[in-house]
Amino acid sequence: MKYHYKLKNLPFDFKPFDVMKNDNLEKFKKRNNTEAQTVLEKSFSLDECKIYNKEFIDWIDDNKLELEDIRYFESEPFCSYHLHKDLIGVSNEDIDQVKFNFIFDSFETNMTWYKIRASTKGELYLNSQGYPIYRYLKETCDIIFTTDVNSHCMINSGVIHDLVNGYNNGINRKCYSFAFSKINWNESVERFKEFLN
Numbered sequence: 001m002k003y004h005y006k007l008k009n010l011p012f013d014f015k016p017f018d019v020m021k022n023d024n025l026e027k028f029k030k031r032n033n034t035e036a037q038t039v040l041e042k043s044f045s046l047d048e049c050k051i052y053n054k055e056f057i058d059w060i061d062d063n064k065l066e067l068e069d070i071r072y073f074e075s076e077p078f079c080s081y082h083l084h085k086d087l088i089g090v091s092n093e094d095i096d097q098v099k100f101n102f103i104f105d106s107f108e109t110n111m112t113w114y115k116i117r118a119s120t121k122g123e124l125y126l127n128s129q130g131y132p133i134y135r136y137l138k139e140t141c142d143i144i145f146t147t148d149v150n151s152h153c154m155i156n157s158g159v160i161h162d163l164v165n166g167y168n169n170g171i172n173r174k175c176y177s178f179a180f181s182k183i184n185w186n187e188s189v190e191r192f193k194e195f196l197n
C-alpha cells in the first residue's frame, strides 16, 4: 500500500513562516534517537497560519475540510525518528491519519512505512505532551513502502513509520503539518486525486 503522494498543482502556494518567532527554543526541543539529534516541535493555530496562507485556509473552508492537529517540525541533519504512529493511543491497529505536509529545506530525507508482525506490539512511552503512545522496533516490523519526502506531500501518519534525514546541506529540515479529521486514506486519495502525483 502506498501511503505517500507528492502534492502538485494545488490552487495555492503554501508560504513558510516563522512559527518559533520569539519563543524560547529550549521549551520546544525534543531529543530523537540519539542525544545529538534534535527536533523543534510546536503546535500553531489556524489563525496564525491564515496571516501568511489565507488562500490555503480559504481552500480548507471551501472544501469543508476539518483539521485536528496543526504542527511545525524542524529537524537537524542526520536526525532520525524511531518507528511510531502520529496518533495518540496504544493500539496496534492501523487507524488512518491523513496529513498534508508542506516541506521546506529538505534534500535527502526518507520515510518508510512498516507493518508490525503478528503477536508483537509496541513499547509504551509518553510523548512530549505526556500522552501514552507506542514506539516500535524495526526487528518486529516488515517494510511496506519507502520514499523520499523532500517536497509537499499527503501521507498516512496513522500507520507505523519513521523519518530519516541525511546531511541535508547542513541545515534544518522544516515541515508544516496539517492533519485532517473525519476522512480516511482511501477517501483522501479519491478526493484529492487531481493534486496527487
Ligand SMILES: [Fe+2]
Binding pocket: 084, 085, 086, 157, 161
Ligand atoms: Fe510521524
